[in-house]
Amino acid sequence: MAQIRLDHVSKRWGNFVGVDDFHLDIEDQEFLVLLGPSGCGKTTTMRMIAGLEDPSGGEIWIGDREVTSLDPKDRDVAMVFQSYGLYPNMTVWENIRFPLKVRKVPEAEHEERVARAAAMVELEDFMHRKPAALSGGQRQRVALARAIVREPQVFLMDEPLSNLDAKLRVSTRAQIKNLSHELKVTTIYVTHDQIEAMTLADRVVVMKAGVVQQVGTPTDIYDNPANTFVAGFIGSPAMNLMEGEITEGTFKGDRVSVPGLSGANGKVTLGFRAEDASVTEAGQGAINASVYSMELLGDATMVTVRAGGTMVAVKAAKDYRARIGEPVGIALSEGITHLFDATTGTRIA
Structure with a gap:
């Protein structure tokens, strides 16, 4: 033994x-x-x-x-x-x-x-x-x-x-x-x-x-x-992390608004995985920004947008195509976002 x-x-x-x-x-x-x-x-x-x-x-x-x-x-x-x-x-x-x-x-x-x-x-x-x-x-x-x-x-x-x-x-x-x-x-x-x-x-x-x-x-x-x-180190790509503030259950940051969040108020960091989001029409997502880059991975297409000073990566279908600079929306599924304390970085249950 x-x-x-x-x-x-x-x-x-x-x-x-x-x-x-x-x-x-x-x-x-x-x-x-x-x-x-x-x-x-x-x-x-x-x-x-x-x-x-x-x-x-x-x-x-x-x-x-x-x-x-x-x-x-x-x-x-x-x-x-x-x-x-x-x-x-x-x-x-x-x-x-x-x-x-x-x-x-x-x-x-x-x-x-x-x-x-x-x-x-x-x-x-x-x-x-x-x-x-x-x-x-x-x-x-x-x-x-x-x-x-x-x-x-x-x-x-x-x-x-x-x-x-x-x-x-x-x-x-x-x-x-x-x-x-x-x-x-x-x-x-x-x-x-x-x-x-x-x-x-x-x-x-x-x-x-x-x-x-x-x-x-x-x-x-x-x-x-x-x-x-840990969120930023594990995963390929790493978890998307966006800084913002929760007021009355809604997270707001640069080009992002996510309602329906409870258990925290004030400044937080919002996290989500690339595969837990999807690309939608401009103005229809929780995040609305322009395409920064596109990478063909074979089984998927990695779409990156710049939301203010933050790069956000999303996995789209393998046949998805968009031009760099084209405005798009990023939809987030319910229940898959993570919240972290803005000061300590510790996960908020």
């Missing part, structure tokens, strides 16, 4: 706070994604779990052991890095076998365990090549196999897809998802890519400036963001 507990873990360098009071229980076999922009503390959190960084405060537990002061080799974790970290003078077979050799696993087991790990990531035909003769995607699969062959309690993956092109990212992401299902090993995955987080995770931890902003399933975080940071 590899349940992980981060008990009020912090990391500081002088006056700089890298991670602030991180408290979370990660379930056995859970796939947890740490998500956030560069410098938010997600990699530092992973490095503390791995033992590569010492926490400034708090405790780290893996299973029933406190591992806060243990060396990395004694924590039974395997890491997959962004940079692959392969040995260029070794073949694929030797690279995958290397962790078994270091940990003094009986040689009689090496062949079977290496072959099994290689088969999981479809590397059987490349075992005698060296890394220089492999593509980026193949090298990343070697790094995955080298982690799998150890059969650890915990996998730690630090932006493993960042060096791959868009097509390879999609296929390798699917492979990681399938491996997680097959191996049933607790996995912590670091990324700044919200699409990776949404597609891979059982739960997502959204971080900003060392502080956890929200923890939840991908669906919960997408549908019910805790604040404007």
Whole structure:
């Protein structure tokens, strides 16, 4: 069993706070994604779990052991890095076998365990090549196999897809998802890519400036963001956010008027997703503005309008067409808008 507990873990360098009071229980076999922009503390959190960084405060537990002061080799974790970290003078077979050799696993087991790990990531035909003769995607699969062959309690993956092109990212992401299902090993995955987080995770931890902003399933975080940071970070495109004021149940802002809102008065931020709005005739929508740009996405057309100083994106039908500068209306469906405190950014229930 590899349940992980981060008990009020912090990391500081002088006056700089890298991670602030991180408290979370990660379930056995859970796939947890740490998500956030560069410098938010997600990699530092992973490095503390791995033992590569010492926490400034708090405790780290893996299973029933406190591992806060243990060396990395004694924590039974395997890491997959962004940079692959392969040995260029070794073949694929030797690279995958290397962790078994270091940990003094009986040689009689090496062949079977290496072959099994290689088969999981479809590397059987490349075992005698060296890394220089492999593509980026193949090298990343070697790094995955080298982690799998150890059969650890915990996998730690630090932006493993960042060096791959868009097509390879999609296929390798699917492979990681399938491996997680097959191996049933607790996995912590670091990324700044919200699409990776949404597609891979059982739960997502959204971080900003060392502080956890929200923890939840991908669906919960997408549908019910805790604040404007999460709303603006999750989703492609991000949630539309418009500043304004509610008076007598009607939100009014620059070129926008939305009636039927209760539970808040005064200055607020209104949020809604691109797919929860629709393009209608000029003067007939909650938002009335001119087309700023149009993007054909294949399955839809992304229409962007400029409402005052705010860009608003809306998904229209794939055959929708309009000229740049043409006036249009944006209709909002009832019950799909989100309200946030204008000062703190916190969601208003």
